[in-house]
Each structure stands twice: as structure tokens, then as C-alpha cells.
Amino acid sequence: MNxxxxxxxxxxxxxxxxxxASPVAYVFIVIFLLMTGFFTFMAGGFFQRGEASLTSFFLWxxxxxxxxxxxxxxxxxxxxxxxxxxxxxxxxxxxxxxxIIGKFLASWxxxxxxxxxxxxxxxxxxxxxxxxxxxxxxxxxxxxxxxGAYLAITCMTSALTRNQVIAFILSVVICxxxxxxxxxxxxxxxxxxxxxxxxxxxxxxxxxxxxxSFQRGVLDFRNVxxxxxxxxFCLFTTGVIIRxxxxx
Amino acid sequence: xKNRKQLETVLYSGLGVLVMLVIAVAxxxxxxxxxLRADLTEDQAFTLSEGTKRILGRLDTPVQVRFYFSAxxxxxxxxxxxxxxxxxxLLNEFRALSNGKLEIKKFDPSPDSDAxxxxxxxxxxxxxxxxxxxxxxxxGLAVSSLDNRAVIPFxxxxxxxxxEYDLARAIAQVSRPSKPVLGVMSGLPIFGGMDPMxxxxxxxxxxxxxxxxxxxxxxxxxxxxxxxxEKVDDDVNLLVVVYPKGVxxxxxxxxxxxxxxxxxxxxxxxxxxxxxxxxxxxxNPLQAxxxxxxxxxxxxxxxxxxxxxxxxxSDKQFQTELFDPRTQQPRANPSFLSxxxxxxxxxxxxxxxxxxxxxxxxxxxxxSAAEGLKATTLFxxxxxxQLTDKMMAQFGATEEFKASGKEHPLAVRLAGRFKTAFPDGxxxxxxxxxxxxxxxxxxxxxxxxxxxxxxxxxxHEQNFARIQELFGQRIMLPFAANLTFLxxxxxxxxxxxxxxxxxxxATQMRPFTKVREMQAEAEIRYESKIRELEKSLQDTQQxxxxxxxxxxxxxxxxxxxxxxxxxxxxxxQERAKVNQELKAVRKQLRQDVDRLENTLKWAxxxxxxxxxxxxxxxxxxxxxxxxxxx
Numbered sequence: 001m002n003x004x005x006x007x008x009x010x011x012x013x014x015x016x017x018x019x020x021a022s023p024v025a026y027v028f029i030v031i032f033l034l035m036t037g038f039f040t041f042m043a044g045g046f047f048q049r050g051e052a053s054l055t056s057f058f059l060w061x062x063x064x065x066x067x068x069x070x071x072x073x074x075x076x077x078x079x080x081x082x083x084x085x086x087x088x089x090x091x092x093x094x095x096x097x098x099x100i101i102g103k104f105l106a107s108w109x110x111x112x113x114x115x116x117x118x119x120x121x122x123x124x125x126x127x128x129x130x131x132x133x134x135x136x137x138x139x140x141x142x143x144x145x146x147x148g149a150y151l152a153i154t155c156m157t158s159a160l161t162r163n164q165v166i167a168f169i170l171s172v173v174i175c176x177x178x179x180x181x182x183x184x185x186x187x188x189x190x191x192x193x194x195x196x197x198x199x200x201x202x203x204x205x206x207x208x209x210x211x212x213s214f215q216r217g218v219l220d221f222r223n224v225x226x227x228x229x230x231x232x233f234c235l236f237t238t239g240v241i242i243r244x245x246x247x248x
Numbered sequence: 249x250k251n252r253k254q255l256e257t258v259l260y261s262g263l264g265v266l267v268m269l270v271i272a273v274a275x276x277x278x279x280x281x282x283x284l285r286a287d288l289t290e291d292q293a294f295t296l297s298e299g300t301k302r303i304l305g306r307l308d309t310p311v312q313v314r315f316y317f318s319a320x321x322x323x324x325x326x327x328x329x330x331x332x333x334x335x336x337x338l339l340n341e342f343r344a345l346s347n348g349k350l351e352i353k354k355f356d357p358s359p360d361s362d363a364x365x366x367x368x369x370x371x372x373x374x375x376x377x378x379x380x381x382x383x384x385x386x387x388g389l390a391v392s393s394l395d396n397r398a399v400i401p402f403x404x405x406x407x408x409x410x411x412e413y414d415l416a417r418a419i420a421q422v423s424r425p426s427k428p429v430l431g432v433m434s435g436l437p438i439f440g441g442m443d444p445m446x447x448x449x450x451x452x453x454x455x456x457x458x459x460x461x462x463x464x465x466x467x468x469x470x471x472x473x474x475x476x477x478e479k480v481d482d483d484v485n486l487l488v489v490v491y492p493k494g495v496x497x498x499x500x501x502x503x504x505x506x507x508x509x510x511x512x513x514x515x516x517x518x519x520x521x522x523x524x525x526x527x528x529x530x531x532n533p534l535q536a537x538x539x540x541x542x543x544x545x546x547x548x549x550x551x552x553x554x555x556x557x558x559x560x561x562s563d564k565q566f567q568t569e570l571f572d573p574r575t576q577q578p579r580a581n582p583s584f585l586s587x588x589x590x591x592x593x594x595x596x597x598x599x600x601x602x603x604x605x606x607x608x609x610x611x612x613x614x615x616s617a618a619e620g621l622k623a624t625t626l627f628x629x630x631x632x633x634q635l636t637d638k639m640m641a642q643f644g645a646t647e648e649f650k651a652s653g654k655e656h657p658l659a660v661r662l663a664g665r666f667k668t669a670f671p672d673g674x675x676x677x678x679x680x681x682x683x684x685x686x687x688x689x690x691x692x693x694x695x696x697x698x699x700x701x702x703x704x705x706x707x708h709e710q711n712f713a714r715i716q717e718l719f720g721q722r723i724m725l726p727f728a729a730n731l732t733f734l735x736x737x738x739x740x741x742x743x744x745x746x747x748x749x750x751x752x753x754a755t756q757m758r759p760f761t762k763v764r765e766m767q768a769e770a771e772i773r774y775e776s777k778i779r780e781l782e783k784s785l786q787d788t789q790q791x792x793x794x795x796x797x798x799x800x801x802x803x804x805x806x807x808x809x810x811x812x813x814x815x816x817x818x819x820x821q822e823r824a825k826v827n828q829e830l831k832a833v834r835k836q837l838r839q840d841v842d843r844l845e846n847t848l849k850w851a852x853x854x855x856x857x858x859x860x861x862x863x864x865x866x867x868x869x870x871x872x873x874x875x876x877x878x
Contacts, residue, residue: 026864030857037853047845052758117860120852128760128848134288204276209330217289222279229272236268240261 011102052129070171073154135217142214145227152234181206307349396422428742431484435493480506489515491704493542497675510694512741516704519611550669552618560641565630583641602729610703612656627659659701
């Protein structure tokens with residue numbers, strides 16, 4: 001069991017160091033920070049709201065992650081496939097599962113780091129007033145899980161193709177679908193198609209409901225389960241896809 | 249052969265994916281009803297409180313909750329649907345704690361369905377959420393037990409934090425055996441009565457009862473108790489005292505014993521009652537004012553407080569604009585308070601959702617709760633307040649205002665085990681040989697609650713509502729929450745004591761205190777300057793008016809003298825200049841705050857990003873150095 005963790009961790013480290021070897025990581029972090037900052041203070045009306053909370057900060061995450069997370073994850077498997085190093089990776093004394101989880105963890109940790117670097121906004125809001133810090137913590141947890149879910153989806157699409165751009169676009173589309181699942185026009189469409197049962201199911205798929213639940217300050221098992229299911233399912237599917245390619 | 253194996257593998261894996269999907273969905277569905285969560289909010293807003301658990305555990309008769317929600321309405325707002333789910337979750341939790349006594353029935357009132365009829369019978373109206381199209385949406389509930397019924401006509405998402413309280417209260421209300429008995433005592437004719445002023449005016453002899461009395465009669469059994477009563481009946485649950493002018497020691501003793509028996513008391517005292525002054529029989533208004541004021545001196549003192557009948561609290565932050573008949577202009581009267589926001593205890597159920605309460609000429613409570621009692625300040629003045637002599641306040645004199653910096657408590661609630669205010673026992677009137685028998689309590693048999701309010705005028709409808717006569721009905725249109733406050737307090741005191749314990753989950757206002765502080769400081773700095781400028785503006789305007797008037801008087805002379813024309817021009821210029829200065833000062837007020845906001849904004853947006861860039865460059869440089877060709 002120990003070796004399993006050790007292997008996974010080795011992969012994670014390898015992946016992470018490759019991130020920071022190139023300027024891409026820094027560029028990504030800078031862009032992420034600039035955009036969250038911009039949206040929070042300008043578009044989100046942080047000061048206009050007049051309330052000491054990070055609502056205007058978390059509000060944008062589903063939409064920012066929509067583009068930024070696929071950008072991080074698209075190269076995860078596409079690159080290996082393109083360079084032909086996929087087979088090499090899988091011949092090492094490392095199981096496919098360990099490789100998948102290892103790479104996923106690396107990217108997730110990277111995203112976690114980017115998220116953590118937004119701490120000045122937390123300081124700011126505490127300086128200006130007395131926010132409910134428990135609610136903020138729950139917000140960060142929700143945001144991290146959301147990023148993880150998008151990332152898992154991107155892993156999946158990235159394993160499907162050699163072309164990073166296609167992986168990116170596919171991932172954006174799927175994530176967008178998850179965001180819009182609960183959206184009234186979509187709901188209306190489903191009603192008109194005459195599938196009320198399907199409508200309920202689709203509504204529960206929506207990432208927004210689960211994300212917003214964290215914003216209230218509650219860590220609900222059901223919401224965590226949702227994100228865990230998405231991550232679990234996508235990583236499993238990634239494994240299936242890779243095995244298929246390997247067999248081919 | 250190899251191809252087939254390949255196909256098999258793919259199929260198997262493809263099937264595997266499908267199976268995984270089904271498992272994932274099923275897992276989520278299985279746990280859809282699970283209530284496993286960590287509430288990280290500061291005030292535990294999403295965790296059931298002890299009070300609720302006790303109320304539910306105590307139920308001995310079956311209670312039925314009928315929950316109406318138009319779940320199948322096609323235009324349903326998903327946010328509302330999510331909230332409805334949370335409401336149902338809460339109901340389920342309630343049921344789990346009720347030992348099977350709570351039954352929940354869910355209805356989906358689509359148009360013309362039986363469910364809709366049931367909703368209407370329960371008094372729940374559909375709301376037009378999305379006008380003009382769309383059927384009305386039902387989102388309410390009715391709680392009933394035996395013959396009692398309590399209804400929440402619309403479960404507003406804005407009231408989410410009070411949802412647990414609303415539900416628990418409805419359940420407590422219906423499981424209560426009988427309507428509470430309110431004893432109401434007053435030194436004013438609140439039940440209607442002989443009104444000497446009305447007599448003089450030539451109107452009828454009787455004056456109308458105050459509207460709040462009729463409102464209370466709708467929900468409670470109301471009993472009039474004279475100001476000279478010697479005993480409060482045992483079956484009175486709550487005593488409401490309004491301006492106890494003429495109260496005797498014997499009556500105060502009766503009230504003391506009533507509280508010690510566990511009875512609850514709300515007393516509206518007042519240093520200056522407008523209604524009292526009004527009904528004074530002609531005579532010297534000054535004398536009337538001096539003689540007005542009512543308190544329960546012995547009781548208030550024993551409970552740890554001093555209520556000064558000669559002072560009124562004036563407050564610059566909560567002053568009200570009233571029409572001044574002398575100058576025919578609206579004028580701010582700092583002794584007529586319109587309390588809002590921070591003047592309330594935002595955490596207490598009673599005051600958390602009040603918008604505005606008007607307190608005309610209110611007194612205050614100086615002191616702290618006596619031993620064994622816990623005090624909660626329900627109303628307080630701002631620090632920009634001072635004590636004004638009531639005579640000065642009544643005649644509108646507001647010369648020197650000096651902010652005391654103290655938040656004067658205007659209404660307090662005392663809870664706990666009370667001790668008697670009459671340690672020497674029943675007060676014996678001179679010449680009274682027959683002392684009535686009866687047990688005399690020295691200390692409370694049970695915990696009790698007393699609410700003391702420093703004003704009584706707030707209860708008269710002229711201070712909180714407009715009355716409209718419509719088809720013979722008197723319709724009350726409130727513009728302040730005075731009556732709501734009274735109803736909240738009464739409900740809190742006559743309802744289940746556990747309801748008082750349910751923490752109020754008021755929507756906590758968390759403003760930018762730093763910004764507010766800076767604004768307040770700036771205002772103080774510039775206030776005198778602004779006042780100076782405004783005064784000079786007023787003077788200039790007045791002079792201008794005088795000249796115009798002079799012009800009009802001497803209308804025979806169609807031509808103005810040169811001098812007069814010059815004067816007019818001068819004053820107009822002066823006025824323009826002062827206006828400019830005023831604008832500049834006002835702009836400066838915001839400057840500090842704006843500067844802070846900008847700094848923070850840019851620091852946040854660019855700061856961290858800049859640091860990361862710098863870090864990246866440093867790392868790259870270091871690496872370059874290390875791997876540089878030697």
C-alpha cells in the first residue's frame with residue numbers, strides 16, 4: 001500500500017516540478033490573480049455592496065474556472081500522447097490508476113496554490129469589517145472542489161485527443177453544460193420536450209446549486225459527495241480511455 | 249482474434265463507464281435525504297437550536313404540518329426551488345425530533361387542483377412571482393393541532409435565518425391549550441373613555457379605544473385592569489402596563505407579587521406623554537407638562553434601574569423631521585426619535601426585523617440588572633445623544649446639542665429570578681387595619697421576564713400608522729413598526745419560553761465598519777464648517793428675499809435704484825460662492841474613503857500578481873545562473 005502512495009506522490013512531484021520549470025505556471029497564476037481581482041473589485045462591486053463578505057469574490061469562480069482550469073489540464077494527457085511518452089509512462093512500475101491520480105493531484109495542488117494566493121482579499125475584508133470567516137472558509141472549500149471537478153473533466157477530455165485545443169474546447173463545453181443545467185431556458189426546453197423526470201435529474205446535475213450551498217457557510221455531505229462523484233467518475237473514465245489507447 | 253479481443257475490451261470498458269455513471273448517480277440519489285453537515289457560520293445559522301428540540305420533544309398531541317409548494321409550476325425559479333428543498337429538509341428534521349407527533353403532508357397546488365382548494369381554505373394565497381404571465385405560485389404552510397391553526401402564508405427566502413423560529417413558533421402556538429390572558433393597565437383612556445377634550449370640542453363624550461387594544465383582542469383574551477388594583481388575577485399570563493399614572497404603592501406591590509409568581513410584565517413608562525398632555529383640562533400647559541410622566545418607581549429601582557421623569561433623550565442620528573407650524577417648514581426634532589438599524593438589538597428575535605420604531609419623547613434606563621437578572625438592551629440611542637430637560641424638549645428648544653458619546657438604553661428586557669421590591673411586605677396605607685390575607689413572596693417562585701420601555705406614546709396609532717376609512721372599515725396602514733414590536737414582545741413572553749431561547753438568526757448586517765468610522769470622523773471634522781456655510785447661505789438668501797420684498801412694496805417705483813441692483817447682484821454672487829464652497833467641503837468628506845478604497849483595490853488586483861511575477865523572474869534568473877555554461 002505504501003508503494004502505491006509513494007508512486008502516486010512521485011508522479012505528482014514530477015508533474016508539479018515540470019509546471020514550474022516553464023514560465024507557463026507563473027503566467028497562469030498571474031492571470032488568475034489579475035482576473036479574480038478585477039472581477040471582484042470592478043465588476044463584482046466589492047465596495048458598492050458595502051458588506052464585509054467575499055460574495056463578490058466567489059461569485060465569479062464558476063465562470064473564471066470555466067476557462068482557466070481547462071487551460072491547466074488540457075496538456076495533462078494530450079501532451080503525453082503527442083510526444084509518445086504515454087507508453088513510456090505506463091511501462092514504468094506505476095499503475096495507470098496511480099499515474100492518473102498523481103497527475104490529477106499535481107494539477108489540483110497547483111490550482112489550490114493559485115487559490116491560496118488570493119489571501120490578500122481575505123485580509124482586506126477583515127481589515128474593513130468583521131466578516132463571517134466560517135462562511136469564507138466554506139466558500140474556499142467549495143471553490144477548491146469546483147476546480148477539482150472541472151479539472152477531472154479536463155483530464156478526461158485531454159486523454160481523448162492528441163490535440164490540446166480540442167481537449168480544451170471539449171472540456172469547456174462539458175463544464176458549461178454542468179453550469180447551465182439548472183438554468184431556466186434549459187429547464188424550459190426540457191419541459192417543452194416533455195420530460196419532467198429528466199428535467200429534475202438534469203437540475204440536480206447543476207454545479208451551481210452545489211457550489212452555492214458552500215457559499216452559505218455549510219459543508220454539506222451531499223454537496224461534497226456530488227463533487228467527489230464527478231471527480232471519481234471522470235478519473236475512472238480517463239483510465240478507461242487510456243487503457244483503450246494503450247491496447248490500441 | 250486480436251481485433252475481437254480489442255472490441256471486447258472496449259465494450260467492457262465502455263460498459264464500465266456506464267456502470268460507473270449509474271453508480272455515481274445512484275449514490276447521490278441515495279444520500280439525497282442525508283443530513284450530515286458541518287455548519288461553519290459564526291452564529292450557527294443552519295443548526296437546530298436546543299429550544300426547538302425541547303419544544304418538539306414536549307409535544308403530546310399530534311400536530312399536522314401542511315406544506316404547500318407549487319413544485320410542478322413550469323416557470324419555477326430554481327433558486328426558490330432550492331430554498332423549498334431546504335424548507336422540506338428542515339421539516340423532516342423537525343419530524344425526526346418529534347417522537348412521531350409531527351406529521352407532514354406535502355401539497356402541490358397546481359391550478360384548479362384539490363391541493364389548491366386546501367391551500368385557500370388554510371388561508372394561503374398564491375403569489376404572482378412572475379407577472380404578468382405565469383400561474384400564482386404557492387409557497388406556504390399551515391400547522392394545526394386539534395382546533396388550533398397557525399399559518400405562514402408565504403415562506404419568504406429573505407426570512408431564511410428566522411425559518412426555524414417561525415416553524416417552532418407555529419408549532420408551539422397550536423399546541424398551546426388556550427389563548428393567553430393579557431391584563432392591560434393604563435393611566436390613559438386606552439380602552440376608550442371619557443375624554444374631557446372631546447367634550448369641550450363638542451364631540452361625543454367617549455373617545456375611541458387605541459387601535460393596538462383591538463389588535464391584541466384578536467389574538468388574546470384582553471382584560472382591563474384598573475391602575476389602583478390591589479391584586480392581579482392568577483390567570484393573567486402577561487401584564488401590559490401603559491403609562492401608569494396614578495399607580496399606587498399597593499398596585500405596585502400587586503405587580504411585584506405577580507412577577508414573583510412567574511407572571512410576565514411589559515411596562516411602558518414615559519417622562520413626557522403627548523396623549524396625557526393633550527387631555528389636560530385646559531389650564532396651564534406648562535403645569536400639565538411638569539405634572540406628566542409616569543413610572544413604577546419602586547419596581548424599577550429594585551430591578552436595578554433609575555428612570556428619570558425629568559429628562560428626555562435627544563438623538564441626532566435618530567431625529568425625526570416634523571412639520572413645524574411656526575415656520576411652516578419641516579424641522580428635525582431630535583427629541584422625537586425614529587429608531588432604526590443600530591438602535592435595535594439586531595440579534596434578538598423581538599427587534600431583529602423591525603424597520604423603524606418612533607419614540608416621541610422617550611426616557612431612558614440608567615443602571616444595570618439587579619443580582620440574579622440578565623438584561624438585554626432592546627432599544628438604544630446612538631452615541632450622538634444627550635439628555636434634554638423635558639420642558640425644553642416639549643417646546644422645541646434645541647439650542648446647545650452636546651453629544652454625550654453614550655448609547656442610552658431606551659428599552660430593556662430583564663430575565664431571571666426576581667426578588668421582591670417590597671422587603672417589608674405589603675404596604676399598609678395609613679388607617680388600614682384590615683390587612684388582606686395571602687401569601688407574600690419575597691423571591692420569585694419561578695423565572696420571569698420583564699420588559700421596560702421608556703416611552704408610551706409609541707403605542708398610539710398616530711405615531712405609527714395612517715388610518716383610512718374604507719367601506720365603513722378602519723384600515724390601518726403602518727408607517728412604523730411600533731405595533732409589530734409590541735406584538736413581538738407579547739408573543740415572546742406568552743409563547744413558549746423555549747422560543748425565547750431560540751437564537752435569533754437575524755440577517756446579520758456586516759458593514760464595512762472601517763469605512764463607517766472614517767466617514768463619521770470626517771463628518772465631525774467638517775460638520776462645523778458645513779453648518780457655518782449653510783448658515784451663511786441662509787442669511788444671504790434671507791437678505792435677498794428682503795430686498796425682493798422691498799422691491800415689491802415700492803411697486804410704484806418701477807425702476808430700482810442702482811444701489812439696490814448692485815446689492816442684489818452682490819448677494820447672488822455671494823450665494824453662488826457659498827454653494828461652491830459647500831460642494832467642495834462635501835467632496836472632501838468622501839476623499840479619505842475614496843482614497844482607501846482605491847488603494848485597496850489596486851493592491852489586491854495587482855499586488856499579488858506583481859509579487860508572483862517578481863518571484864518567477866527571480867527563480868528564472870537563479871536557474872539561469874545555475875545552469876549557465878561555466
